[in-house]
Amino acid sequence: MDPQTRDLERAPRESGQRDRSRTQTVLRNVGIPVLSIVLVLLLWQAIVIIFHVAPYIAPRPMAAIQSVTDNWGLLWPLVLGTIRETIYGFVCGAVLGLGLGVIMAKTPFLHRMVYPVLVLSQGVPIIALGAPLVLILGFGVTPKVVIVAWIVFFPVTVNVLAGLSHVDQDLLNLARVYGASRWRTFWQIEIPASTTSLFAGMKIGATYAVTGAILGELVTPSGASGSLALYQETANTNFNVAAVYGTTMVMTAIGISWFLLIVGSEVLATPWQRRTVARRSMFRRRRDVPPTLRVH
Amino acid sequence: MDPQTRDLERAPRESGQRDRSRTQTVLRNVGIPVLSIVLVLLLWQAIVIIFHVAPYIAPRPMAAIQSVTDNWGLLWPLVLGTIRETIYGFVCGAVLGLGLGVIMAKTPFLHRMVYPVLVLSQGVPIIALGAPLVLILGFGVTPKVVIVAWIVFFPVTVNVLAGLSHVDQDLLNLARVYGASRWRTFWQIEIPASTTSLFAGMKIGATYAVTGAILGELVTPSGASGSLALYQETANTNFNVAAVYGTTMVMTAIGISWFLLIVGSEVLATPWQRRTVARRSMFRRRRDVPPTLRVH
Amino acid sequence: GANASAAPLTNVTFAYDFPSPDFELVPMVVAQDQGFFTQGGLKVKVVFPPDTSTTTKLLATGAAGIGFITTTDMGVAVNAGAPVLSIGNYTMSNNWALFAKPGVSLTAKNLKSEIEGKKIFSYGDTWTESMLPFVLRHAGLTSSQVSIVTDPTGQDLKFLLAGKVNIATNTSNYEVAGFDTSGTKGKESTLLGTAIGAPNIPIWVYATTRSYAASNPKTVSAFMSAMEKATLWAVANPTKAASEFDKAYPKSGYSNAYSLAGWKLTIPFMKNSAGQYFTQTSAQWATMARALKSIKLITAVKQPSTYYTNKFLPSS
Amino acid sequence: MSSNDLLQLRGVAKSFGATLALEPTSLDIQDGSFVAIVGPSGCGKSTLFNVIAGLLKPDSGEVQVADHVVTGTAGHVGYMLQKDLLMPWRTVEENITMAARLTRGVNDDDRAEARRVAEQYGLGEFLRHYPHALSGGMRQRVAFMRTLVTRHPLLLLDEPFGALDAQTRLEMQQWLLEVWKEAQRTVLFITHDVDESIFLSDRVLVMSPRPGRIIADFVNPLARPRNLDVLTDPHFVELKSQILHLLHGGR
Amino acid sequence: MSSNDLLQLRGVAKSFGATLALEPTSLDIQDGSFVAIVGPSGCGKSTLFNVIAGLLKPDSGEVQVADHVVTGTAGHVGYMLQKDLLMPWRTVEENITMAARLTRGVNDDDRAEARRVAEQYGLGEFLRHYPHALSGGMRQRVAFMRTLVTRHPLLLLDEPFGALDAQTRLEMQQWLLEVWKEAQRTVLFITHDVDESIFLSDRVLVMSPRPGRIIADFVNPLARPRNLDVLTDPHFVELKSQILHLLHGGR
Numbered sequence A, B: 001m002d003p004q005t006r007d008l009e010r011a012p013r014e015s016g017q018r019d020r021s022r023t024q025t026v027l028r029n030v031g032i033p034v035l036s037i038v039l040v041l042l043l044w045q046a047i048v049i050i051f052h053v054a055p056y057i058a059p060r061p062m063a064a065i066q067s068v069t070d071n072w073g074l075l076w077p078l079v080l081g082t083i084r085e086t087i088y089g090f091v092c093g094a095v096l097g098l099g100l101g102v103i104m105a106k107t108p109f110l111h112r113m114v115y116p117v118l119v120l121s122q123g124v125p126i127i128a129l130g131a132p133l134v135l136i137l138g139f140g141v142t143p144k145v146v147i148v149a150w151i152v153f154f155p156v157t158v159n160v161l162a163g164l165s166h167v168d169q170d171l172l173n174l175a176r177v178y179g180a181s182r183w184r185t186f187w188q189i190e191i192p193a194s195t196t197s198l199f200a201g202m203k204i205g206a207t208y209a210v211t212g213a214i215l216g217e218l219v220t221p222s223g224a225s226g227s228l229a230l231y232q233e234t235a236n237t238n239f240n241v242a243a244v245y246g247t248t249m250v251m252t253a254i255g256i257s258w259f260l261l262i263v264g265s266e267v268l269a270t271p272w273q274r275r276t277v278a279r280r281s282m283f284r285r286r287r288d289v290p291p292t293l294r295v296h
Numbered sequence C: 001g002a003n004a005s006a007a008p009l010t011n012v013t014f015a016y017d018f019p020s021p022d023f024e025l026v027p028m029v030v031a032q033d034q035g036f037f038t039q040g041g042l043k044v045k046v047v048f049p050p051d052t053s054t055t056t057k058l059l060a061t062g063a064a065g066i067g068f069i070t071t072t073d074m075g076v077a078v079n080a081g082a083p084v085l086s087i088g089n090y091t092m093s094n095n096w097a098l099f100a101k102p103g104v105s106l107t108a109k110n111l112k113s114e115i116e117g118k119k120i121f122s123y124g125d126t127w128t129e130s131m132l133p134f135v136l137r138h139a140g141l142t143s144s145q146v147s148i149v150t151d152p153t154g155q156d157l158k159f160l161l162a163g164k165v166n167i168a169t170n171t172s173n174y175e176v177a178g179f180d181t182s183g184t185k186g187k188e189s190t191l192l193g194t195a196i197g198a199p200n201i202p203i204w205v206y207a208t209t210r211s212y213a214a215s216n217p218k219t220v221s222a223f224m225s226a227m228e229k230a231t232l233w234a235v236a237n238p239t240k241a242a243s244e245f246d247k248a249y250p251k252s253g254y255s256n257a258y259s260l261a262g263w264k265l266t267i268p269f270m271k272n273s274a275g276q277y278f279t280q281t282s283a284q285w286a287t288m289a290r291a292l293k294s295i296k297l298i299t300a301v302k303q304p305s306t307y308y309t310n311k312f313l314p315s316s
Numbered sequence D, E: 001m002s003s004n005d006l007l008q009l010r011g012v013a014k015s016f017g018a019t020l021a022l023e024p025t026s027l028d029i030q031d032g033s034f035v036a037i038v039g040p041s042g043c044g045k046s047t048l049f050n051v052i053a054g055l056l057k058p059d060s061g062e063v064q065v066a067d068h069v070v071t072g073t074a075g076h077v078g079y080m081l082q083k084d085l086l087m088p089w090r091t092v093e094e095n096i097t098m099a100a101r102l103t104r105g106v107n108d109d110d111r112a113e114a115r116r117v118a119e120q121y122g123l124g125e126f127l128r129h130y131p132h133a134l135s136g137g138m139r140q141r142v143a144f145m146r147t148l149v150t151r152h153p154l155l156l157l158d159e160p161f162g163a164l165d166a167q168t169r170l171e172m173q174q175w176l177l178e179v180w181k182e183a184q185r186t187v188l189f190i191t192h193d194v195d196e197s198i199f200l201s202d203r204v205l206v207m208s209p210r211p212g213r214i215i216a217d218f219v220n221p222l223a224r225p226r227n228l229d230v231l232t233d234p235h236f237v238e239l240k241s242q243i244l245h246l247l248h249g250g251r
């Protein structure tokens, strides 16, 4: 209610209070989403029953789930494949995006030259990439990884660029006053100062990474080893509608897990955004312990 | 160089200086991108020539462009179709996204319930949407519009939510002190204060809108009228590689034009972010003119 | 052969025509499982294209030595300048057909009334594009008198059963196998294209490039000879052959019932009325080229010998 | 009982949860006067203002403005903060007429009044400018004009010049005194700057650390008009010393 | 020629394009002294600091620190601004040792020194805290300690307490005097607050509006140690009046 921000006068936060409400927060952050997903499934079931939807049009949710569990032995390697493509592609895309972002931030000329090409690259429909990529890179996992990376790198680059260009100029000047080298300034200031932006880009990338992997599986062949997307495609031609919806659920689950994983890494990588006091890190801080304590 | 931000002491900006460098800015903002796109085309041409790439594997850029100009009469209605799907879908998605964002910002309970479902919706692979949408909505433009809207609404909602939750609480309190109604506060403060966020969401949406339309054309058939995606698909089956690449170029061009259009609307819709002085609006300000001037 | 197993095997990459494996690969699986390739001194690796038109490109770039494509794709590729060469038919006749949902009876007699002003499903493939004009001409209709719904993602059965399209087009082995294993009651009405004006030309062929054929003539011959043994074996033992396929490609997503049904439906089309397998004729290629030219998919009808050769067939 | 007092507080108190922010406080502010309030950070000064403005409902007590009980209802006072809270998407003129736009819609009279005020107080040239083009001092002037045109007799100014540098602040203080003299309003003025509180006011209230309580009520002996020289006036120095000792306990 | 002066400026001038920010300026600062600089906004105070710190190369003139010419080279002074510029991702201890981390890597001595300084000056409990958990005053103290542990004899403080509220500022001033006495450094201190400049310094330099020039150099007659009472000391009031008249021309 107080209309004035009192940032300067904020007292050190109490950590006791936080712990007390942690279970409440978890309940709220996990319970409500789960509840609403269950509601969606119930609604779906209700619609199928009330409108007498034919099973070849849409299955009941339980049938979809069962088609997944029944074929889990078959599906699991495909799921692993999709996850692998996602991880490889995401990592490549993020690294490429970060690299491009850093290079472009440091050389304004390259920035101006390369940026339009990057925007252009995102305008190219992914479907048009399949055949050329297979012709150049062959079969197997590589073209799919390239497609995921193609989608992921862009938001990362854009955000890293924004992050690096918003590093406090005064902080950089201060580093100069101290006589810091460019290299140390980069690692000690510019990189940590852009972490939040980097993660913002990676979170957008993560949202689209699994979709990219699925698209990649669809437009580049996997052959004998199969792929989740092809499995779905086949189920579709096969009239196995329950499997189509079941696979969709699996894909969605992979996508959301990946997104949550990135969110989780951000939480772990930026302790200062949540915690008041730094945790003692076992191995790095050993020498902090006074010698007297160490002898005993 | 000055390590202190002197925001408070900034003098009113001169508009003279700005005009002088406008042509320079335009040159830089248009010239360099065009130049770099030309460079990409030249590189492509060079690769095709140096590696003796056969024309049925990959065409020269000029051949791709020519296949577009030669068939423009045939392509134009398809391009129009894609543009129409993009516009309809984008508008529906943006309106839906805005509406959802506002409703969710105003009712925290709905926020918690609906948000996971929205995240879930983005995990569903678009390809899996094709058949159900056609079965429900038939062929024609509607299912494609739904697919575009499906893709566009999400970043809009997320950004509107963020924008509305970051409106300065003190400004809202001040409105209360004045005795403002909730409705007026919403229109006069909350909406304008979230414009930037809204456009941020729309720009992300715009990046993916055309890809969404193409995907929509591919997974939901159009019947006799055809579609750009099908044209490309057919060209592909018929070994017309120049047309495949030409169509990709057209699609990319539509995508980028749409993105630039949204960027342009933002510039127009938020004059205060660029201009120092508000332009006199012809019709709204007529009464500002003193009566004496009006009689003559 | 004892002597063959002593010699090192020649590697061959074989490109299928579809992104995922299905029952038309049964002879290939049999050739591998029954050791026909090894006997011929070959080691064959099967690859899959991102889309049906890329198989030809895989051949042209040398990414694959031998491939499996449709006759019409051959025609279009040769027209575009790709140096591909057909080395043997897969099927010997045309089983492309129109289908109507259970309850509708589609016959050559009521063809006109059943398709006029109706929605006809097409994958948008070259084959359907070149066959439909014959059917329309036979029914006395122009293309503007029907509505073609093109869907490369292939939801034909679903749309047909849901009443979103009136007529589906497909080859009978895929369509009927799909319907029979879908659990839907009733029987689809099938009307073969050859009964309503479509030319009776083979749909699929084995192909290579001229340069590959020129530098590896023994390999190509050995391949075709192994395929012949495998095909005859698979025709004679359909159930065993289909389950071998399922074992080789457990992740294809297809049920054994589907693969078996599909393979059984394919068998009748694999030999001609004279009981021949594989043998191509100049007439089939001339007919194909004229059909493509008439719908402007190709610019010139070439000599039949431009498209094919029978010299790698074991019988010749 | 009608009186000369524009604002009357009777035993107003406010806690936030377990935190008692404001002890029961009573206060009378004479119509037309300029009263400064100083006190340590967190002592409840802004809370007091929020209660008077009607943003907060006090736990007990009563607020009267112009002999009407207005406890817990908004719309009776002008209010201005350290942050200018201008709308970046509105021009200076539109920002000045903001209160009208937020309550009943802007009419030509409002616009004319905005122009008159802006011209009179030195911002006539900038009516069509957007806030971002103005300096910090100019922005605070616009924020003040916006408060002024609401025509409420009572203005609550909460550290309005707290974010300005010393020189601009001095200019703004002189400007404020000028405007106040002409516009004839009653001003309650929170500040952390003891010099400022004495330079501007007729009366200085000193509050205790939390829970807030008015611990001193000084009548300012300095004559008006005042200029820089009052800063070395013995009365000034004496009053400043008293206030500082109350605030800091003579450290 | 070795002297008692830690810092010597000889005819240092600086323009930005057509703007002459600093007229040729000469200045000697005695080792161990506390010199305050006041001047109107934009008069070139920060520019002067940037030149001394080596961030800017002057157009003409020479900068000597401890009898070495350092014109245009960095790494010779401690520097601190109004913004604390703490790294949010580093703990208090890590922030204090930042200079070492930025130049040669932190060793155990640096950490021990950081802990010693923090404990000595009242932040020992907060060594492992992240900056966001500290109040504004505490943050400025950390920023100052970071400047202190660089062991440069000359510290440039550019409005270090400008963003703090009056009460915290007073505490910080007293704290700074204490630290200065013990740590035996030479301090150049820019401020807009005339009270502050007199309260802290041995000497007050007054600069003219742009182009900046030192127009007065007052020796502060007040004895140390000082407490709040000096604010009412006649010497104080007299010096303040002189400085204010130089700055504002008696308005």
Ligand SMILES: Nc1ncnc2c1ncn2[C@@H]1O[C@H](COP(=O)(O)OP(=O)(O)OP(=O)(O)O)[C@@H](O)[C@H]1O
Pocket (backbone or CB within 6 Å): A001, A002, A004, A006, A009, D016, D019, D021, D039, D040, D041, D042, D043, D044, D045, D046, D047, D048, D210
């Ligand atoms: N909405 C609120 N919820 C909880 N506590 C609050 C709220 N608003 C204020 N407080 C607490 O009430 C006390 C008084 O706050 P208030 O803002 O009135 O102080 P102040 O005198 O204005 O301080 P400052 O000089 O820093 O502006 C403080 O302890 C503050 O933390």
Ligand SMILES: Nc1ncnc2c1ncn2[C@@H]1O[C@H](COP(=O)(O)OP(=O)(O)OP(=O)(O)O)[C@@H](O)[C@H]1O
Pocket (backbone or CB within 6 Å): B001, B002, B004, B006, B009, E016, E019, E021, E039, E040, E041, E042, E043, E044, E045, E046, E047, E048, E210
């Ligand atoms: N990097 C720069 N480029 C151009 N002009 C500059 C730059 N830095 C400072 N100036 C100008 O030089 C003049 C002096 O600036 P400086 O920052 O030194 O003033 P200051 O005395 O520190 O002001 P303040 O009290 O507001 O901090 C100003 O007119 C400023 O606009």
Ligand SMILES: [Mg+2]
Pocket (backbone or CB within 6 Å): A004, D045, D046, D047, D158
């Ligand atoms: Mg306050």
Ligand SMILES: [Mg+2]
Pocket (backbone or CB within 6 Å): B004, E045, E046, E047, E158
């Ligand atoms: Mg400065």
